[in-house]
Amino acid sequence: MNSSWRVEILAIFRKEWRIEMRSLSGLVTAFLFSVVTVYAISFAALNTHIPPTVVSGMLWVALLFSAASSLTRTFLIEEELGTADLLRLVARPHAVFWGKALFNIFQCIVTSVLVTILFLGFTSTQVIIPWLFGVSLIAGCLSLAGAVTLCGAIASQASNRSMLAAAIAVPLLLPLVALGVSGMRVSLGEGSLSGGGSGAAIGLIGYAVATLATGPYIFAAVWKS
Amino acid sequence: MAKVLRVDRLGKKYGGRWIFRGLTFELGLGDRLVILGRNGSGKSTLLRTIAGLTQRNEGSVVLPEGDPRHTLGLSALEQSVYAQLTVEEHLEMTAELRGCPARIDELLEKIDLAYARGVLASQLSTGMKARLKIGMAIQANPMVLLLDEPGAGLDEDGRNLVSRITEEQAERGCLIVATNDPLERRLANLELQLAG
Numbered sequence: 001m002n003s004s005w006r007v008e009i010l011a012i013f014r015k016e017w018r019i020e021m022r023s024l025s026g027l028v029t030a031f032l033f034s035v036v037t038v039y040a041i042s043f044a045a046l047n048t049h050i051p052p053t054v055v056s057g058m059l060w061v062a063l064l065f066s067a068a069s070s071l072t073r074t075f076l077i078e079e080e081l082g083t084a085d086l087l088r089l090v091a092r093p094h095a096v097f098w099g100k101a102l103f104n105i106f107q108c109i110v111t112s113v114l115v116t117i118l119f120l121g122f123t124s125t126q127v128i129i130p131w132l133f134g135v136s137l138i139a140g141c142l143s144l145a146g147a148v149t150l151c152g153a154i155a156s157q158a159s160n161r162s163m164l165a166a167a168i169a170v171p172l173l174l175p176l177v178a179l180g181v182s183g184m185r186v187s188l189g190e191g192s193l194s195g196g197g198s199g200a201a202i203g204l205i206g207y208a209v210a211t212l213a214t215g216p217y218i219f220a221a222v223w224k225s
Numbered sequence: 226m227a228k229v230l231r232v233d234r235l236g237k238k239y240g241g242r243w244i245f246r247g248l249t250f251e252l253g254l255g256d257r258l259v260i261l262g263r264n265g266s267g268k269s270t271l272l273r274t275i276a277g278l279t280q281r282n283e284g285s286v287v288l289p290e291g292d293p294r295h296t297l298g299l300s301a302l303e304q305s306v307y308a309q310l311t312v313e314e315h316l317e318m319t320a321e322l323r324g325c326p327a328r329i330d331e332l333l334e335k336i337d338l339a340y341a342r343g344v345l346a347s348q349l350s351t352g353m354k355a356r357l358k359i360g361m362a363i364q365a366n367p368m369v370l371l372l373d374e375p376g377a378g379l380d381e382d383g384r385n386l387v388s389r390i391t392e393e394q395a396e397r398g399c400l401i402v403a404t405n406d407p408l409e410r411r412l413a414n415l416e417l418q419l420a421g
Contacts, residue, residue, distance in 0.1 A: 011321035082305035
């Protein structure tokens with residue numbers, strides 16, 4: 001990446017950061033989703049042991065909803081508010097995609113760390129395979145951010161963009177959730193590495209690479225159409 | 226005279242109705258074209274089509290050679306700014322994205338917004354936002370400057386600012402102004418009437 005690309009991508013990231021820090025809409029929404037989910041599960045399972053499958057499923061539900069809050073903010077709101085034209089006039093599409101994807105990754109990681117601490121603390125769940133847990137979480141965040149950014153980018157030009165974004169997100173996110181839950185379930189002690197844990201980790205990494213590598217090209221194709 | 230912008234048989238239609246069709250003109254250095262027409266006649270659409278923000282259905286637009294982020298500037302009434310960014314942050318961001326010098330102090334002086342450099346766009350008046358959009362449009366010293374209803378929301382000082390900007394633009398390249406305001410005819414040496 002040459003300095004020009006870096007400056008442009010950071011300009012978009014900084015814009016997203018400043019807007020988020022002044023409005024706090026995305027982080028507060030993600031935080032509320034996380035806290036409410038953890039509270040609800042902890043309350044429902046008071047004094048009972050929650051199996052790793054349920055914990056990993058619930059953890060991913062919280063992550064998914066938090067990430068979904070970025071879906072509208074990423075590109076759809078630029079079109080709704082009329083600021084997308086300004087970006088089209090001054091920015092290259094790859095820089096726009098990467099700047100927004102980086103911010104979504106940042107937000108997703110912050111949220112997932114928070115959700116994980118709350119979940120593991122409240123449900124007294126132990127992580128049996130820490131590296132797999134870490135890979136599932138980090139690769140999951142990269143994949144979620146990549147997929148959400150891609151969905152927003154594809155749908156941004158449609159007339160009923162919010163509905164289309166949600167419709168595209170379902171088939172894109174379902175396999176991701178399945179992979180994430182599989183990896184995390186094994187890391188929490190249910191199942192084995194050879195029985196799907198390693199495969200899920202590789203799948204998550206592949207998913208992240210695929211969405212983040214193809215995203216800018218797909219976005220560039222629809223950005224000015 | 227060196228040609229700066231060439232529009233050839235340009236056509237745009239919405240839902241089967243041609244907004245304009247067969248538009249052909251060339252603008253050279255120093256040309257200032259004003260586009261007139263009633264509401265809905267396609268003035269803004271023509272500017273957006275020339276800027277590449279709206280897809281054309283036929284014809285072509287030839288801009289000056291180079292990166293369009295540097296050679297073209299657009300300030301439009303319907304264009305929005307980021308409510309949560311300050312005036313200075315807007316200019317800083319657009320310069321970084323274009324890869325051109327930010328010239329923040331010089332631009333703020335020119336658009337008379339130096340006193341509001343740290344003010345969020347959400348707290349700016351309509352006229353101040355219009356000045357900011359003009360500032361962003363001229364930041365890279367574009368060869369082609371497109372102004373859509375530049376006087377809307379501006380006070381007398383603001384209108385004088387637009388006059389100064391158009392004079393400077395004529396020395397640098399060419400200018401197209403879309404307007405309904407008869408007073409803004411004085412900004413131009415060429416006129417194009419869209420029938421709609």
